[in-house]
Amino acid sequence: MRRTLVSIDVGTTKVCTIVAQAHDEHRLNVLGVGLTQSKGVDKGVIVNIDDAVSAIATSIEKAERLSGYRIDTAYVGVAGRHVASLNSRGVVAVSHPEQEITPYDVGRAVEAAQAIAIPTQREVVHIIPRAYIVDGHEGIRDPVGMSGFRLEVETHIVTGEVMAIQNLIKSVQRAGVEIDDLILQPLASGEAVLTPEDKDRGVVLVDIGGTTTDVALFVQGGIWHTSVIPVGGAHFTNDIVYVLHTPHNTAEYLKLKYGTAIADADAVHDDDLIDADTLVVGERQQISRQLLGEILQARAEQMVELIYEEIQRSGYDGLLQSGIVITGGAAQLPRFDELMRDMLGMPVRIGKPTGLSGLAESTDTPPYATSVGLLYWGLRHGQSESPYRGAGQNGWGRASIYDRLKNWLREFLP
Numbered sequence: 001m002r003r004t005l006v007s008i009d010v011g012t013t014k015v016c017t018i019v020a021q022a023h024d025e026h027r028l029n030v031l032g033v034g035l036t037q038s039k040g041v042d043k044g045v046i047v048n049i050d051d052a053v054s055a056i057a058t059s060i061e062k063a064e065r066l067s068g069y070r071i072d073t074a075y076v077g078v079a080g081r082h083v084a085s086l087n088s089r090g091v092v093a094v095s096h097p098e099q100e101i102t103p104y105d106v107g108r109a110v111e112a113a114q115a116i117a118i119p120t121q122r123e124v125v126h127i128i129p130r131a132y133i134v135d136g137h138e139g140i141r142d143p144v145g146m147s148g149f150r151l152e153v154e155t156h157i158v159t160g161e162v163m164a165i166q167n168l169i170k171s172v173q174r175a176g177v178e179i180d181d182l183i184l185q186p187l188a189s190g191e192a193v194l195t196p197e198d199k200d201r202g203v204v205l206v207d208i209g210g211t212t213t214d215v216a217l218f219v220q221g222g223i224w225h226t227s228v229i230p231v232g233g234a235h236f237t238n239d240i241v242y243v244l245h246t247p248h249n250t251a252e253y254l255k256l257k258y259g260t261a262i263a264d265a266d267a268v269h270d271d272d273l274i275d276a277d278t279l280v281v282g283e284r285q286q287i288s289r290q291l292l293g294e295i296l297q298a299r300a301e302q303m304v305e306l307i308y309e310e311i312q313r314s315g316y317d318g319l320l321q322s323g324i325v326i327t328g329g330a331a332q333l334p335r336f337d338e339l340m341r342d343m344l345g346m347p348v349r350i351g352k353p354t355g356l357s358g359l360a361e362s363t364d365t366p367p368y369a370t371s372v373g374l375l376y377w378g379l380r381h382g383q384s385e386s387p388y389r390g391a392g393q394n395g396w397g398r399a400s401i402y403d404r405l406k407n408w409l410r411e412f413l414p
């Protein structure tokens, strides 16, 4: 039977709801897309619930109308500066009398890894087992059935602020939809634009959105580091407003129509001038394309530096053979990939969601990486005991560690 799934990406620029039917784990038939301008969201966090609810509700209605499907539940992305991640190791002695590792041992090991101090205002969003070590032998993906005395697990733990998460849940629920699961946005984007080979060979996913850039580093098939940098596409636009004194919508137009991340003097001529508004009503100005390019290049270079710093901060110093995959709306700025390649000396490609059919024309572009990735996440990892499901408005039922573990184990074990 084909499964129908729904995702809601509450971004800073847009809210996007997608209804799709799954062919298999790698192919989705898009039935409907509901896109609307985002409101009440700043740097990935909801700052005005009423505005956010109205934008989310509009996006849901549009998707329902287009697909003819009534949306009851959805996979929802979570992001923002409040999200933090760390790697933690858990160790247990194998309990079986004949030293054969069982799912129970794996569960205990993951539980041990979670025995870290998490402040009360923070909540665990994901506990992802990355790899296992049996009696000192590293890099084991599935230890169940193996013999050993000592089982260790390396996990990636993502936490977020309870209030920020609660406001997101509340907003989606007030728009009339229950949550299947909350997924960290870059993890979702990774599901849509990265291949298993990328993750095996080492890759950095960079989702450049409206006011945030999400970074996720994968090595040996698993997630190693996640973080959020508070700059995005809107900063390019604001720079144009600031330097050229244009209205905001003119600056956005100039960026989308003439923007480039490399101000190449050879490619533009002195007389390449653009007629544009000024901040004074009725007054016009002539803007040089070279200057526009220089403004954008300065910001793009700063973003590449911040991304590089984040890669260094991850503590991973091995090879990232698959390099960097950029996605999100601002990854479409012409020559951004080229600039990054030149500056970092690593392979860089633009990531677009794959495996789509149906109403796919627009959804297979970078701004939809998170929306499509949420669907793939739901398809591949499921949610049956998600702690967020059916969360009440007055306290959202913090699931016990054990419940979460059972959930995760089912997802990651055969």
Ligand SMILES: Nc1ncnc2c1ncn2[C@@H]1O[C@H](COP(=O)(O)OP(=O)(O)OP(=O)(O)O)[C@@H](O)[C@H]1O
Pocket (backbone or CB within 6 Å): 010, 011, 012, 013, 014, 015, 038, 043, 044, 208, 209, 210, 211, 212, 213, 232, 233, 234, 252, 255, 256, 259, 328, 329, 330, 331, 332, 333, 334, 366, 367, 368
């Ligand atoms: N062709 C393009 N060239 C340059 N920038 C672009 C282009 N298309 C879209 N953008 C920029 O991408 C940004 C929006 O990206 P996206 O839709 O991924 O954001 P979002 O998901 O709503 O935000 P966030 O993920 O930060 O919450 C805007 O700043 C927009 O100007």
Ligand SMILES: [Mg+2]
Pocket (backbone or CB within 6 Å): 011, 012, 185, 207, 209, 210, 328, 370
């Ligand atoms: Mg986004």
